[in-house]
Amino acid sequence: MKLLTCPMNGIRPLSEFIFGGEYRVAPNQDTCTDAEWAAFVHNRSGAPGDKKEWWYHTPSGTWFIAERNTLTDKVSRTYLHGTNNNVVPAQEEEGK
């Protein structure tokens, strides 16, 4: 991956982006156990596969979601959080 599609600014070089980690949903703090909370704080789904991730476009200050395969490093789509229907097509990888 050398280019990434920002949902606001279109295709931009990867150097303009910061990886924000996997998109995760916190357990309910009032009802979860201490062990569940510790697992949420520390553990990650480290195995390769299709993942939903936070990415940040630095020059425009845009946080968004990218769906990416961490084994092939191919992005299937990117969109602003909460606007899942408004899909922006991801870039074709160069030379492939």
Add this chain to the structure above:
Amino acid sequence: MPLRLLKFALAKDHPAPRFFKSHETPKKSYDVVIIGGGGHGLAAAYYLAKDHGITNVAVLEKGYIGGGNTGRNTTIVRSNYLTPEGVNFYDASVKIYEGLSEELDLNLFYSTRGHFTLAHTESAMRTMRWRAEVNKHVGVESRVVGPDEIAKACPQLDLSCSGQAPILGALFHAPGSVARHDGVAWGYARGADRLGAEIYQNTEVLGIDVKNGKVCGVKTNKGYIETKQVLSAVAGFTPRITEMVDLETPIVIHPLQACVTEPVKPFLDTILVSGSLHVYVSQSSRGELVMGSSLDPYEVHQTRSTLDFVEGLTSHMLDMFPFLSNIKVVRQWGGMADMTPDFAPIMGKTPIEGFYLDAGWGTWGFKATPISGKTMAETIANDSAPDLIHSFRLSRFEDYELTGEKGAASVGH
């Protein structure tokens, strides 16, 4: 040596001794199965046999031995860490390394160079002082030095770094060394093989059988193997193995890249690391400059290497050594670093009976190869981890007892 070579050349059938026996297919069962024929897995097999007399052991390697991060690292060995637990642990490893060529009867080219961690800012100086004090307290030779001493050890270094990031001082660690990384894997493989362990290359673990919370066997591309004890020593593949037993860990995989230049006349005696410039460099016994940088910024399960990396690294190298501008980079590569949130490894027992983990070696595990092999062997033999690795247990995360090594590990491997 030339005479020995001549003997081989004249012999009809090739008599060169193999390093370890090749066995056809694995047996039906073993006392211990080790997944991963990197330095760590092979060292564990060696110490299981040598220290504990456990020889009914199979090491299963999906590719060739040492082909993982063991053969991809920049071979820096040091013990100048930040936490007393880390310093003690890595110091024990350095001590084994110092006598390892003799013990394994193989020249590992273990070469003690001295290691400078350069500081370009006041806050970096503060971390250096902190590390020096912790190191001295534990009995490890580290001290803060000024620019004069750095210039004496390495007169070619531009102390102003092109005026970009003047060097204020450094943490000097005399025991800092480099070694031949593949030699470490091959030496341990031969040692383990001679003592009775069996090594299988091209043998991939595809699943781990767990019944009632206990390990009972592994599925491989060469059939099913019964065993009650499994050690996972697969570095960048750890999340794929822990997924097989439904074990959650904090490990995430980021690529780490390195490269070497064409060989040049020896000029760099020491190992230099700069956190601010994201560079570390040493000169190999062949004359190549072996260089690396910081971790790739996002998760990828690949060993690809990028132009971005070489461009960034070499521009910083030129800040330090402007005269290298005509020297060519001849090889670049990547490995998969198994990163933990506190930059300390994850070692020892797990909630699954008979499943042991040696992982979280990120960018820093080559130096730990001997001691991790030794302590994991002890853990398996006694089904209980020795005190030396207590702070590295998986359950430290649940206990919120992290072992914060980031200040000593983020660029300097």
